Amino acid sequence: MLVLLDQPSQKKQLAPFISGTNGHVVMGGVLVGLQRGRVYADQLFAPKSALIWAKNEMFYLIGRSDNAHFNGLVRELLVQELLPEALDAGEDMLNLEVYPEPGSDWSPVLHHMFNGRLQEGLRVPFQFNLAKYEQWLQRSSSSLFVPPGYVVQVIDRAVMLEDKSRIIEQEILKFWHSVEDFFQYGAGTCTVYEGQVVGTCISVFLRGIHHETGINTYDPIHRGKGLATAMASAYVQSVLERNCVPHWTTEDFRHDSIAIAGKLGFDQGRAYPVYYMPIQEFLDC
Template sequence: MYELQRNEYSKIRHLIKDIPTNPVINGVIDGHNRGRIYVDEHQIPSAAMLWAKNEMFYLIGNPNNKAFNSSVEKLIINKIKTEAISIGDDCFNLELYPYKGWEPMINFIFTNKLCIGERVPFEFDYNEYVRKTVDLNLTVPEHYQIEKIDRKLIKMDGEGIIEQEVLKFWETIDTFLEKGIGTAVINEGKIIGTCLSVFVSGTDFEIGINTYQTEHRGKGLATAMANRFIQICIERGGTPYWKTENFRKDSIAIANKLGFRQLNNYYVFYLPFHQFHA
């Protein structure tokens, strides 16, 4: 197994040409977003494991390389686990491309038994967005404001919440401001929620949304942030992408409110890093 350098990430593009558009994978390959890529062959890889930090791991390509497969769990235990926990990425989450090829190999690759979960993908439909939001009350309660994230707002954020959130996914603030999109909700001068393009490739923008304190939830703030995000995305000629876990009912509800068409759930594998043992 070999780790590619950032300027070599494009070596795995041929492995993803037949999978649906994925701003997370492409954002890492493009070098915008934080991640690492490990491959079976340095020059012309046939299999890869891509780590999109604070988001997801992906096994991609040929699932039948025994030498590569036998190295995956060792790499996670001996190297990735410590780094992931140190940056707050506390759970190994794994998607498979192609799923039917990799799924039978999971029990051979991992001696630590992975749990199985479901993710809910969405596809943005502009016409549905217009239809559903025309009568949707997107005003926020008094004392709250929705603002576009720019350099001025980041400097105003005395607690550094925006910068901390951006740098979970982006190499630099400057790259985010150049390539990404973000909105924030403000209450009494403090940032209490963000909606960010956590991964970006070209005009494809993967949404990540968070309201940080429970006392501010249930007020329509996340929906309003996401709506402003979508407006900015459309103005830039972009396409928003939304995926979430099947247990995140609020996230699913917001996506459905804002013109995303819910697609079929698919399986993912996961295990907290502290449960990985040699």
């Protein structure tokens, strides 16, 4: 069976695998134990291959791809434990990224592991550019507003207490082990309309000073009004006030998200593959 790495010293062994990767903030948050997820490896010491599950976000296969015993156990673990748990938690799509050791190729492994049913998409990473953000802020300071009736707020304990629907708490606990951890290390903003939280923008994963952004306007009726841009701008400011760095990653078909990142001074990087399929389809095959 695969080895569950649940101690910081054990998970630290995987740090060299993720250095410089597109998903390092997400994986890093799981490895240091701030965000919810699990880490499995082929062996306890000096692992050569590993599976990282960042809950409500992504699965990652890292390291050597020619580890046949490990590969077979990954499929078994996904089918018997992890994907049913993900379904119960409200996830319906398996999303997967791979980071091979140099000279390895996960493509044939994935084809076999998922019976050739994985679809391939593209993820778009962004790198924050402070100078561009400050220029945008100067240009938009007089025009950045939200429609009447909407209020953008920084998430603090008082704002959370006012959220009777507990949307903010639910969003935080999708990713963080506790609300206390979020208030100590994370940052976030929300939009309120007639006393109801209709959108959030929070740190969903965190590694060191690096914050991965998660943004959501929950009901389509509130979209297209500039709320996401206003929330994201306030969120970026909050992250910067902590002397930290915001990160932004999205899918290539999320044109609104790409546009917002561009407005806020993020430089778009090269898109890279992400693999996906409905969880239930995989469990049924």
